[in-house]
Amino acid sequence: MLLRRNFLAVVAGVALFGQTLVAHADLPDFTPLVENASPAVVNISTKQNAPVRGAAQMPDLEGIPPQFREFFERGIPRQPGRQREAQSLGSGFIISKDGYVLTNNHVVENADEIMVRLPDRSELQAELVGADPRSDVALLKIKADDELPIVKIGSSEKLKAGEWVVAIGSPFGFDHTVTAGVVSATGRTLPNESYVPFIQTDVAINPGNSGGPLFNLDGEVVGINSQIFTRSGGFMGLSFAIPIDVAMDVANQLREEGKVSRGWLGVVIQEVNKDLAESFGLDRPAGALVAQVLDGGPAAKGGLKVGDVILSLNGKPIDMSGDLPHQVGSMKPGDSAKLEVVREGSRRTLNVTIGALPDDDAQLVAGGGAGGSSASSNRLGVTVGELSDEQKKSLEVESGVVVRDVNNGPAALIGLRPGDVITHLSNEAIDSVKTFTRIAEKLPSNRSVSMRVLREGRASFITFKLPR
Structure with missing residues (x-):
């Protein structure tokens, strides 16, 4: 009996070991990819002349880690007239044999000197051909004899969540560090980054990886590693890369035109949540709601x-509101766009000619004060007043009412403030206090109702429900 148990234990152990080997055999071998791609991945260092504090006033910071020195230096008075060299490190990759290099804009921004170090440890001074802060892409040029190794450029359009990807870069200055992971998601919109549909991965990316390439298993570049989400300053499992399709379009425009042109629709949009979808008669939360x-x-x-x-x-389809600026931004000024919209519960198609995104895209109107007669709606708990002609002109609105006072009630719960301008209520335009009061009195109970509000020049829709 004991012999039989030992035999079964041995058989089970062999089976488990065999399963482990099979599982390991299913993992990709990145060795050929790294050997072929690494020669085209470069280290980028920059120098910037910056004011330095006086030596007599500078305490001994020896032994203090660099990431903490800035904290201690803030309280030290500056001595004018002296300069020091501030340095930064990043990564990049060669896209042409005659010496064009792609990296992030934030790696080379405000640099007085840019140096590119090749895998053979030779260093070449680089010229900044052009940079695009909106996409965080920069194009460099180094002198070459048309024999430089180059990366293979792939396509990010077909990239799917779950695919293996590999990053090569210089985190913390360690050249040609290889990290691997999977694509977590595509088409991510990040705060203040409206024009890039980022690739999210779980590849370990740290300071110094910025500007380096992200490869698929075919050894093709599918993205430029650009940002991480972190609370500690280091990698926490969320990394974001610029799709190579976006980056190459930017690089080609910088090379040929010296600047980047993007499509522009001229709207302020917001996400459609469940309550807004209900108030606008949609089957589900989807699309981009035009707030302005x-x-x-x-x-x-x-x-x-x-x-x-x-x-x-x-x-x-525009499933999330962030899909719209991604798609519009990839179009060229003058292109024709066919928009499917829902208006007052019915679908219709509009044809719009795409414009050019202005250099200063913060074209929002300024808010105004209050004036005119007022009235109150006890049901909403808000007192509103008429807009004067001057207010309409300064706000660039044809109609609306201004919030004078907010009492306890639904208005206070949804965050209305004095000075806010209400232009629409329950999908109806507000042209006077009388209209506002009439619509407010007829609002349904326990059903999502939308309200469009202008605050400090920015418009947005909010939703609320009135109790029975």
Whole structure:
């Protein structure tokens, strides 16, 4: 009996070991990829002349880690007239045999000198051909004899969540560090980054990886490692890369035109949540809700209106509001866009000619004060007043009412403040206090109701429910 148990234990152990070997055999071998791609991956260092504190006033910071020195230096008075060299490190990759190199804009921004170190440890001074802060892409040029190793450029359009990807870069200055992981998601929109549909991965990316390439298993570059989400300053499992399709389009424009042109619709949009979807008669939360149409912009000329929900552009669905600027930004000024929108519960198609994104895209109107007669709606708990002609002109609105006072009630719960301007309530335009009061009195109970509010020049829709 004991012999039989020992035999079964041995058999089970062999089976488990065999399963482990099979599992390991299924993992990809990145060795050929790294050997072929590494020669085209470079280290980038920059120098920038910066003011330095006086030596007599500078305490001994020897032994203090570099990441903490800035904290201690802040309280030290500056001595004018002296300079020091501030250095930064990043990564990049060669895309042409005659010496064009791609990296991040933030790696070389404000640099007085850019140096590119090749895998053979030779260093070449680089010229900044052009940079695009909106996409965080920069194009460099080094002198070469058309024999430089180059990466293979792939396509990010077909990239799917779950695919293996590999990053090569110089985290913390350690050249040609290889890390691997999978694509976590595509088409990510990050705060203040409206024009890049980022690739999210779980590849370990740290300071110094910025600007380095992200490869697929075919050894093709599918992205530029750009950002990480971190609370500690180091890798925490969330890394973001610029799709190579976006980066190469930017690089080609910088090389040929010296600047980047993007499509522009001229609207302020917001996400459609469950309550907004219900208030606008949508089956599910989807699309981009138009909260503001900029006067004289392409959307205004094409007939787009506040309260429209954009569901698709040229047949491509707009599932999340962030999909719209990604798609519009990839278009060229003058292109024709067919927009499918929901307006007042019914679908319609609008044809809009895409404009050029202005250099200063913060074209929002300024808010105004209060004036005119007032009235109160006890049901909402808000007192509103008429807009004067001067206020309408400064706000660039045709109608609306201004919030004078907020009492306890639904208005206070949704965060209304004195000075806010209400232009729409329950999908109806507000042209006077009388209209506002009439609509407010008839609002349904326990059903999502939308309200469009202008605050400090920015418009947004909010939703609320009135109790029975």
